[in-house]
Amino acid sequence: MDNTRYERWIKASHRIKSIESFMVIYLQGLGRLDCQLITEDERFLQLSEEPKAAISESLRLTDHFTLSHLWVLGAYELVRTLNQRCNTSDLIDATLKEQIRNFKNKIERLRIPLAKMEFAKRHRKDSPIAYPVISREFGVAWQLAQNIFVTRRELSDDLLKLLEKFNVN
Numbered sequence: 001m002d003n004t005r006y007e008r009w010i011k012a013s014h015r016i017k018s019i020e021s022f023m024v025i026y027l028q029g030l031g032r033l034d035c036q037l038i039t040e041d042e043r044f045l046q047l048s049e050e051p052k053a054a055i056s057e058s059l060r061l062t063d064h065f066t067l068s069h070l071w072v073l074g075a076y077e078l079v080r081t082l083n084q085r086c087n088t089s090d091l092i093d094a095t096l097k098e099q100i101r102n103f104k105n106k107i108e109r110l111r112i113p114l115a116k117m118e119f120a121k122r123h124r125k126d127s128p129i130a131y132p133v134i135s136r137e138f139g140v141a142w143q144l145a146q147n148i149f150v151t152r153r154e155l156s157d158d159l160l161k162l163l164e165k166f167n168v169n
Contacts, residue, residue: 001035008160009034015166019085019092026078027163033071034156040064041139041153065132068140068152069114075159076111079104096165103162110142110150 009031013024044052044061051057083104086092092100105122112120113130120126123144130142130150138151 001032001039003035005038005160006031006035008164012160012163012166015163016082019082019089019166023078023082026074030071030074030078031160033067033074034160037064037068037071037140038153038156044134045136045139065140069132072107072110072114072152072155075155076104076107079107079159092166099162099165103158106158107155109144110155113144114142 010028013027013031016027017024040060041064044057044064047057079100083097083100086097086100109120109123109126110130112118113126113128118128126144126148130144133141133143133149135141135149135151135153138153140153141149141151143149
């Protein structure tokens with residue numbers, strides 16, 4: 001597991017404690033899971049085709065997709081709550097509030113088909129199903145439309161960078 005990345009998650013979690021103190025623990029859990037999922041993505045991507053075809057590897061991949069799915073749902077709920085709290089807080093400047101809202105909309109595009117098996121209302125041309133795929137660069141991803149793919153790793157990178165912009169304690 002990448003301890004440097006996990007340390008970033010821990011530091012980011014403390015940046016938002018004045019918005020909601022429980023988010024610290026919740027975010028640290030999401031951050032730890034993120035680091036574990038990245039390690040598993042990297043492990044899987046290094047395998048040759050023969051080991052990838054093994055039943056044991058298929059089961060492991062199923063677990064990995066499930067945990068990635070759950071990470072997205074958890075991250076969305078954190079961002080949704082953060083967006084809600086920031087809208088009523090004068091601790092957050094307008095630029096950061098807008099960035100939070102934009103990220104919420106971005107992750108929502110994936111969360112709705114994952115959680116509800118329907119397309120996001122802002123993206124009516126998307127599939128109602130987020131089809132799991134493997135990105136050669138980032139690991140677990142989902143296809144939302146013919147040429148629209150969302151990777152869990154890119155979402156986690158974006159979320160971490162967003163949280164690191166908080167200057168409240």
